[in-house]
Amino acid sequence: MGKKRYDAADYLSYRLLERLLKAQHDGRDVTKTQFWKLPCIADRYLQDELDINVKLPRYWYQYGEILNASAVSDGLFMEKEDTAWEGTRIVLSPGIDDSQFEIGDRDRVGVDRAVHKVVSDFANEDSHRLKGYQYRKYSPTEFIRVFDEFRQQLKMEEPSTTLSDFGEGGEAPSELALKTLDDVYGTYPKDMYGEGYSLFLRWEDTVRMVLEGDDIETASSLTESFWETFSKIELRLKHEQNTPEAQMLRWEQEKSTVISEFRNRLSNIRGDVLAERDDNGDRVLDTISESYSDTVREML
Amino acid sequence: MSRNGFLDTGVVIAFCFLLDSHHQNCKEYLGEMQEEGDSLYVSSEVEEEYSRKKSEIAEKLSEQVLEHRDFVTGFVDGRQMGPVEINEIQKNLRRWDEDASTFLIDYYDKKGNFAGKEEVLEELRNLSREIEKKAIERKSAVDSATVEWEKRDEYPELRSLLSVIHGSDRDICIMAHDLACHADGQTEFATTNPRDFVDDGRERLILENTEIDRVVDLAQR
Numbered sequence: 001m002g003k004k005r006y007d008a009a010d011y012l013s014y015r016l017l018e019r020l021l022k023a024q025h026d027g028r029d030v031t032k033t034q035f036w037k038l039p040c041i042a043d044r045y046l047q048d049e050l051d052i053n054v055k056l057p058r059y060w061y062q063y064g065e066i067l068n069a070s071a072v073s074d075g076l077f078m079e080k081e082d083t084a085w086e087g088t089r090i091v092l093s094p095g096i097d098d099s100q101f102e103i104g105d106r107d108r109v110g111v112d113r114a115v116h117k118v119v120s121d122f123a124n125e126d127s128h129r130l131k132g133y134q135y136r137k138y139s140p141t142e143f144i145r146v147f148d149e150f151r152q153q154l155k156m157e158e159p160s161t162t163l164s165d166f167g168e169g170g171e172a173p174s175e176l177a178l179k180t181l182d183d184v185y186g187t188y189p190k191d192m193y194g195e196g197y198s199l200f201l202r203w204e205d206t207v208r209m210v211l212e213g214d215d216i217e218t219a220s221s222l223t224e225s226f227w228e229t230f231s232k233i234e235l236r237l238k239h240e241q242n243t244p245e246a247q248m249l250r251w252e253q254e255k256s257t258v259i260s261e262f263r264n265r266l267s268n269i270r271g272d273v274l275a276e277r278d279d280n281g282d283r284v285l286d287t288i289s290e291s292y293s294d295t296v297r298e299m300l
Numbered sequence: 301m302s303r304n305g306f307l308d309t310g311v312v313i314a315f316c317f318l319l320d321s322h323h324q325n326c327k328e329y330l331g332e333m334q335e336e337g338d339s340l341y342v343s344s345e346v347e348e349e350y351s352r353k354k355s356e357i358a359e360k361l362s363e364q365v366l367e368h369r370d371f372v373t374g375f376v377d378g379r380q381m382g383p384v385e386i387n388e389i390q391k392n393l394r395r396w397d398e399d400a401s402t403f404l405i406d407y408y409d410k411k412g413n414f415a416g417k418e419e420v421l422e423e424l425r426n427l428s429r430e431i432e433k434k435a436i437e438r439k440s441a442v443d444s445a446t447v448e449w450e451k452r453d454e455y456p457e458l459r460s461l462l463s464v465i466h467g468s469d470r471d472i473c474i475m476a477h478d479l480a481c482h483a484d485g486q487t488e489f490a491t492t493n494p495r496d497f498v499d500d501g502r503e504r505l506i507l508e509n510t511e512i513d514r515v516v517d518l519a520q521r
Contacts, residue, residue: 205425
């Protein structure tokens with residue numbers, strides 16, 4: 001019997017990958033983006049349906065909930081770059097077998113059951129469908145779910161050439177996106193995501209102007225960039241489990257750089273949009289020019 | 301004889317960010333110089349200082365306005381805001397005590413006793429945009445009217461003579477002197493900061509020890 005090097009959470013990832021590799025049609029690879037999501041779905045089934053907690057490290061990020069791969073024991077599986085389709089596939093490391101996992105009988109049976117279910121349900125599904133499933137079923141906040149709807153809306157091909165891209169009322173894609181943006185705004189949970197709040201408001205106002213200018217491509221790019229930033233400063237810190245303390249600390253420390261980099265990009269885009277925008281005079285600011293100038297003078 | 305106007309960084313900043321008489325003085329000075337075909341110069345530090353102030357002032361205030369707008373979105377139930385609600389909003393702004401509070405209170409003072417919620421929300425959104433747009437437009441106007449002057453020589457003796465003027469203020473003064481040494485015509489140094497360049501004999505000190513012909517105090521003009 002080999003030395004027990006791995007824990008119950010490792011067993012979940014190992015067993016899942018092993019079964020998935022066998023279940024993929026025509027010997028297709030298991031991609032990284034596909035695999036990172038599946039242990040999370042299995043773990044949720046374990047916790048919610050079987051009341052078993054193997055302490056799987058996972059967190060929400062840009063494309064759904066993912067396995068915290070850097071917190072999984074080393075040497076369990078390997079990432080291989082595939083030049084044919086320019087992606088990364090996941091393979092089991094050689095020499096791993098069941099005997100190397102420290103896991104109780106009840107948990108082992110539960111994990112095997114969860115793995116069986118997830119492989120039956122999701123083998124051969126692409127990562128996009130998995131992401132959609134996670135967003136629909138497991139979004140920790142309504143805001144996350146609605147935000148994803150908004151992202152998907154912006155990802156339609158540009159420029160729109162088919163009637164199906166238009167709404168039932170004949171609205172252009174940018175008009176439909178503006179309606180969903182209203183929902184995004186209305187669902188933002190300020191108390192939960194306090195740190196990203198002002199950044200969110202600034203992004204929302206900027207992307208609104210971009211959409212009013214009918215530039216879906218820029219709106220989409222800016223939105224993806226915002227969501228990546230938001231994932232780093234809020235999602236992975238607020239919606240995680242079993243993240244090692246050192247990693248949490250590193251994420252906390254990265255926040256200020258991440259915010260600053262996005263702010264610069266946002267300011268450049270916002271500046272360009274504002275400079276090009278044809279507004280009808282400066283009515284509001286002109287009416288309060290004295291008090292506004294007093295404020296600025298105090299800040300100078 | 302042609303004039304060269306060297307703008308203290310503060311002049312550019314006042315022109316870009318202020319809206320009252322202080323700004324007006326700067327605007328008139330820039331206009332006069334341009335009309336008379338005179339040349340305007342700025343230091344290479346202007347760009348960095350402008351970027352810093354844009355972020356510290358315009359973007360900050362713009363964000364605060366959006367934050368207040370979000371508060372109003374949730375605070376006001378109906379479509380109309382009456383005197384009680386407007387008063388409550390102003391009270392909230394006083395408690396909030398952010399930089400934008402003062403001019404937002406003034407905004408509601410000017411609205412009077414009644415206002416439509418949608419109208420206020422739209423105006424606040426516009427206000428947040430105007431704050432940044434105004435600074436961007438004015439900086440663009442400065443850029444098209446000025447030339448960045450790059451200092452050609454060092455002046456260690458002058459640096460000692462101007463020792464009562466501290467830090468970057470002294471650097472900018474020496475840069476104006478450098479311009480005066482190399483450019484044809486009279487050179488003026490325009491500032492909105494009389495405390496550092498005019499008061500307590502500083503104007504005389506500058507005129508006696510540099511090639512600058514005149515210090516223009518735009519704060520007092």
